[in-house]
Amino acid sequence: MIPTTAPRRLTLPAFAPPPSRTGFPLMATLAPVAMSLAIWAVTRSPYSLLFAALGPVVALGGLLDGRRQRRRAERRQTAKALASIERLSQRVADTQRAERARLAALAPAPAVLGDPALAMKRWTRESEDAADRDDQLPLPVLLGRATLPAVVDLEGEPEEDEPPPPLARALERLRADAEGLAGAPWVVDARDGVAVLGPERLARAVARSLALQLAAGRSPATTRITAPRDEPWTAGLPHAVTFHDERSYRFECDGNEVAAVGWADDPRELPVAGRLAVQLDLSGERLPVALHGATGEPQYEALGGARAAELAAAVDAMARARGLDAAARSLPELVLLAELPEQSYGEPDGSTLRAALGRDADGAVELDLVRDGPHAIVAGTTGTGKSELLVSWVLAMAGRYPVEAVTFLLVDFKGGAAFAPLAGLPHVVGTVSDLDARRSRRAIESLRAELLRRERLLAEHGARAIDDLDPGVLARLVIVVDEFAAVVSGQPELHEVFADLAGRGRSLGLHLILCTQRPSGVVRDAVLANVTLRLSLRVTDRGDSLAMLGSDAAARLPPEPRGRALIADGSGPTRELQLALADRADAERVCAAWAGAGRATRAAAVWCEPLPTRLPLDSLRPDGAAEGDDPGIPFGRIDLPAEQRQPIARYDPDRDGHLLVLGAAGSGKTSLLATLAAGSNCRVLPADPADAWGALGEMLGPPATEPAPNARTLVLIDDLDALIDRLDPELRHDFVDMIGRIAREARTVAFAATAQRLSGGVQRLAGLFDERILLRQSNRDEHVLAGGDGHSFDPRMPPGAGRWRGADIQVAIGAAALPAPSGPRIPIVRASAAPLAVVAARPREVGRRLESAGIRVVRIGDDPAPDESELRVSRGGGALVLLGDPDAWQAEWALLGLVRRELPVLLLGCTAAELRAVTRVRDVPPPLGNGLDEGWLVDGGSVRRARVEP
The missing domain is CATH 3.40.50.300 (P-loop containing nucleotide triphosphate hydrolases)
Structure with missing residues (x-):
């Protein structure tokens, strides 16, 4: 509510009655008696006793005279205090009268709202001084009349606890008059919002009165009103009025709510939440939310609908007389695009992009x-x-x-x-939706290229x-x-795109x-x-x-x-x-x-369409001279939406180094190698571990001819991780080291390898591969471990789709299958050509095969062992094979020592431990194939894979 003026301090008049004698004058009475007795004792004269009666008589007379004087002084003091109280009562009445006048001036009664002098001053100020509008000032409205807090504060008290009755009655009347401001205008600030609680009819009438006061006090040039639909009297106001289904009136200025008034019959349904609430009906169990300083029995200002319509018409007449009409009359509730001003289909005009979007109260808004x-x-x-x-x-x-x-x-x-x-x-030029995440992302990223094109x-x-x-x-x-x-x-990086x-x-x-x-x-x-x-x-x-x-x-x-x-x-x-x-x-x-108009040609798109899921190999034709001059092997297309182009993806072993392709089963790894093989001089590493070992061993040796500058042989390894897993655990480390040595040292070889995941030996070699293509992985974790971004993982990627050099690619298909693997050259050992020592896990089977070919076989432990001279003679051209199992050879230690010096030793079906025990060679033996005729040949201190023939 609008507070009353700060209480004025007034001092009560002082009242101090004259002091009264509190006892009988005993000493003054006894002194003459004592003197009379003394004189009688000396003179024995009875007349001397008459002086004894003089003291009490004199004391009694003084007592009666003092009482008379005190009563006269008390009457004078009481008359003086009563005169002061009368003057003080008049000051209290004047102060209260001024406060009532001040409050009445702040919020005139609804009955006088038709007086032009009451509203025009405020309206004029609002229209002429926008910086001083009412959202900076209180909005007082008259709620009714009630007893408000006191505007005077009485100080001081009489010295006696019980003043004389006339004075006590006067003081009581003064205190009662000053205790509160009775019958004063009860003015509240509508900026706080006013919710009127009580019976529907009464609460609505009080709210109607408050709303009319606000409308009369707010300029129609700056204020809009939102009113209940069932309050038709508001249509007569000069303000812009819109309607809603709430039980509240809301007043807005420049888009800001400046006041609100509503009504309800239940405090739990406040129409103006969190605002000033006034309870009209105090009966029953519901308690008032607040009376905000008013006491007694308030008398509320209420208006009926007919009287409110009359006053609204008076306010409207005042506004029209001063030319202050509404800032905007009621807005239409439906506007169709076809109803707006006719569009003109003219020549291009790049200076404007005007468009009519709707209507306000003044017409079309463009x-x-x-x-x-x-x-x-x-x-x-x-x-x-x-x-x-x-x-x-x-x-x-x-x-x-x-x-x-x-x-x-x-x-x-x-x-x-x-x-x-x-x-x-x-x-x-295109429509992008969330139904195709890849298409939407590329379209937005292409806008960077559109900026560059425009520049x-x-x-x-x-x-x-x-x-x-x-x-x-x-x-x-x-x-x-x-x-x-x-x-x-889902794509925070797009914030930068839109900012750009x-x-x-x-x-x-x-x-x-x-x-x-x-x-x-x-x-x-x-x-x-x-x-x-x-x-x-x-x-x-x-x-x-x-x-x-x-x-x-x-x-x-x-x-x-x-x-x-x-x-x-x-x-x-x-x-x-x-x-x-x-x-x-x-x-x-x-x-x-x-x-x-003959001008329906569709605008060109600002981005390239996504790469096809199947890209034929014969479609990799150069798009221009720049692409035609690239010496690399074409294997697909790169998607560069930010540059609005999709160039051919090329891999040049001499320029790009080694290539690692990671992808799950069915992701197109093998197809990629086949496409590379179709456009290059390549060699396919065998899938058999023994053949692969042998092929790598040949690559470690010196080349047969001096290679041409920048001319590497592309070695294709399909499923490198599976190949490593097929090796004996003792050989895996050396196999990976062989690939690493070749990748680092061999100038004539470039690897293009595929694997399902980056683990084990492949992970050790990953740092040697200069290029990496990431195809579809089985899950997001594998995708991230392989070096991909978690946001780019797409389990629905088609075969051949992947990421290379930070961009999407699609591998071309249509090439023939991978060429046949290039196996190693395995040495042939002919038993009929020279003496040979054979250590076999199954000597009987080997011996029968050799003997059936006409070769002399000496079984160690069963036949007499030849001496050194006999071995020398045989080396000159005789066919002699010394055959035994590992245990038999180790039992003939003298012959074994001679054989180590003089003959090559072939081990068939033996383990690496047996190889070391018999030959004392510490080199890692190469893996062997599955054939029964393959074994390790130890000659000159080295171990090689070899195949024996009769």
Whole structure:
């Protein structure tokens, strides 16, 4: 409530009655008696005793005289105090009368609101001095009459506890008069909001009185009113009035709520939440929420509907007499796009992008994205009409400007249906939705390339901005995003893309229209700094409204009708309008208009289409001279949406080094190697561990001929991880070391290997591969371990799709299968050519095979062992084989020592431990194949894989 004036301090008059004698004068009475007795004792005269009676007589006389004097003084003091109290009572009455007059002047009674002198001064000040508007001052309204807090404070008390009765009665009357401000105007501040609680009819009448007072005190030039639908008297006010279904009146100035009045019959249903509440009905169990300083029995100001309509008409007459009409009359509840001013289908004009979006009370509202932008943000909660606004805006611009002047890229992350009516527009360069994440990402990333293209075009024409170009040279591109939060939530890096577009868009003719439910925290400052045009439909959070408009007006828009919005363009106060709603018929009308004019050619897309899931090998033809000069092996295409091109992917072993391809089963690894093999001089490493070991061993040796400069042999290894796993655990480390030595040292070899995952030996070798292609992995964890980004993992990637050098690729298919593996050259040992020592796990079987070929076989332990001279003779050309198992050979230690010096030793079916025990060779033996005729040949201290023949 409006507080009363600070209490005035008044001092009560002092009253000090004259002091009274409290006892009988005993000494004055006894002294003459004592003297009389003394004289009688001396003179014995009876007359002397007469002096004894003199003392009491004199004392009694003095006592009676003092009492008389005290009563006379008390009467004088009482008369003086009563006169002071009378003067003090008059001061109290004057102070209270002035306070009542002050309160009455703050809030005149509704009955006198038709007096022009009461409102025009305030209205004039509001209209002429916008900086001093009422949102900075209290808004007093008269609630009724009641006893308000005291405006005087009495100080001081009489010295006696019980003053004389006349004085006590006067003091009691004075205190009663000063205790409160009885019958005073009960004035409250409507800025706090007033909720009237009580019986429906009475509470409504009191609220009606308060609302009428506010309307009479607020200038119609600056104030809008939202009133209940069942209060028709408000239609007679000169203010802009809209209606809702609530039981409250709300007053707004420049989009800010400045006052609110509502009523209810239950405190739990306060129509103006958290505001001043006044209970009318104190009966029953419900207690008043607050009387806010008023006591006694308040008398409320109440108005009936008919009387309120009469007073509203009087207020309207005053406003019209002074030329103060409403800032905006009632807005329409429905506006159709076809009802707006006819669009003109003219020549390209790159200087403007004007479009009629709806109506306010003064007529059609037109926005120019070039003049008012260059970018716009649209906010609004679900169901308010955001998507309809975007469709209407695009149609309004497309209806006025041809494809040569403006094009549209539509981004819909709410399922893709929002922009369905616009599919036939020739201006639309593409539509992106969340149903295809890869396509949507590439489309937005392609916009960086569009910026570069526009910069190059401006440079070629010597222009600094699109406004300097001739019409038709470069069309403006409007990027319309429905639900911007969904676009950037899963791809935070896109914030930088939109910040770049917002920062450079004005000069390059690129405009953003970003739509979101909650702009707070979604649209970053780097974008907001370049956005001057803001449209807000109804939002549910006050902070979102403040972020958009600088006020909470959007949070107080009614839920109905749909399409009610506020516009802030930085050039003036916030404007309220009803947006136009478009339908498919409007889109068909615009398309038909351009088709009829013979100008329905669709605008070119601003991005490349995604790579096909199947890319034929014969499609890898050079796109130009630059690609044709590349010496690498073509194996696919690279997707570079940010550069708006898809060049051929080429791999050059001499330039690029070793290549590692990682992918799950069925991801296209083998097809990639086959494609490389089709375009190169290659060698395929065998899948058999023994053959692979032998082939690598040959690569470690010196080349047969001096290689040509920059001419490497491409060695293809399919499923390297599986090949390593097939090796004996003791050989895996050495096998990996062999590949590593070749990768580091061999100038004539380049590896192109595939593996399913980066683990074990492959992980040890990964650092030696200069290039890595990452195909589809079995899960996200494997994708990340292989070096991929978790956000780029897609389990639905087709075979041959992957990542290379930070970009997507698609491997071409159609090449023949991998060439046959190139196995090693295995030495042949002919038993018939020279003496040979054979250590066999199954000597009987080996002996029968040799003897059947006519070769002399000496069985160690069974036949006489030849001496040294016999061995020398046999080496000259005899066919002799010394045969035994490992145990038999070790038993003949003397012969074994001779054989080590004189003969080659062939071990068939033996283990590595038996090899070391018999030959004392510590080299790691190579793995063997599955054939029974393969073994280790030890000759000259080295171990080789060999095959024996009779």
